Amino acid sequence: MPPTDANPTAAVLIVGNEILSGRTKDANLPHIAETLGGIGIVVREARVVADVEEAIVSAVNELRARYTYVFTTGGIGPTHDDITAECIAKAFGVALERNPEAVARLERHYGDPRQLNEARLRMANIPAGGELIDNPISAAPGFRIGNVFVMAGVPNIMQAMLDGILPRLRGGLPVHARTVSCGLAEGRVAADLGALQKRYPELEIGSYPYFRRGDFGVSLVLRGTDEGVLDRAAEELAGIVRQLGGTPIVTVGSKG
């Protein structure tokens, strides 16, 4: 995938039975992907695993060996099914320790010491060598160890944690997008689109049919790091669509 070979890569590891059962629709992957893409870090893979030690440990170890960064969500709360921190410690072969700074943050947050029960104190257990990730919403921190960033699963907490992490990451050239939408069926555009991809190997070109409100058509999305090249290719593609009898709508970004 040529546009992004030079970019740092990332994997997202979503920990949680509730996603695998269908109870909860994950909202974190799109947010993480778009946020990282904006600083030139390309999400290459995502996995959803159950709250099961072996599954979490092996996924973490596979992904951290393969990508520049790994971002995990979920499983760092106070209940028995929150086992991410101990699994990360196992994956790295280090001890899980009660982190004094994390304890201090929880003490400040809960005020009354009776509120800070043993279950909540578990949220201060951090793998040895881990560096805390701030949680401005509910205090219980995430952490970074090696190239793995461990975050909460609740979306607004995860988003706040990610905002705090961003300045620590090594980014790359931001990935930009142009979208050419039209009412043609994708099968009509396919041959010319494949030829365009061959002429622009530095871009990643995707074709996404849509069916909405009785309307159908296709969004053709071009991605790359050079906006000049993107604009040129989008203009060419708009010409192709016109030649096929369609009416192209060209937008900046990938949502068109």
Next chain:
Amino acid sequence: MPPTDANPTAAVLIVGNEILSGRTKDANLPHIAETLGGIGIVVREARVVADVEEAIVSAVNELRARYTYVFTTGGIGPTHDDITAECIAKAFGVALERNPEAVARLERHYGDPRQLNEARLRMANIPAGGELIDNPISAAPGFRIGNVFVMAGVPNIMQAMLDGILPRLRGGLPVHARTVSCGLAEGRVAADLGALQKRYPELEIGSYPYFRRGDFGVSLVLRGTDEGVLDRAAEELAGIVRQLGGTPIVTVGSKG
């Protein structure tokens, strides 16, 4: 995870750059998970991979070795970025062949032979030995080979394909759920919840805090195959919540 050890398992493999870029929010995993759960097939893992041959081939081979069934979505359309069928053929070490029955279906669908161009005919390329999966919406079929079911990425087409597949699957005892919701913070319930999980090793108990419309609380979800046990455990948990000063709301299913 005791409730489901006897159940057949599944993995979902989502193929598509558009999910990894954050452009498109996957809607297929929750639908597949809930549908399979209803017939006692438990989704144990999901992966999202890019439209890249090596990534698709290795994910398919890892997952099909590990789970009873693998369900893939995406990458079976007519454009250059649709490479799932050829990747599945590679993963199984078989040829990719133009399937006469698939061609016949496309011919019927498009009517005018000029409409059925080479790009669209690619959608009739099926790994040797593959068995077609009906597509009642846009004709281009999915297929099954071994324990892998290859489906479209567009949600309504995927759902129709899955409906057609269900009768061919070996299910297990359906997994049922009860939810006990309350306005308590999960850290207050955590210790008693962990003890309840120990008393009911045959259930899978999860704790999901929520923050909605200024309201916060926690949904405690119990899953298992024995509804009598579920009702008993849910009643016990409601008692625990009451003792902690909360007002439990018990619902059937996992959405409460």
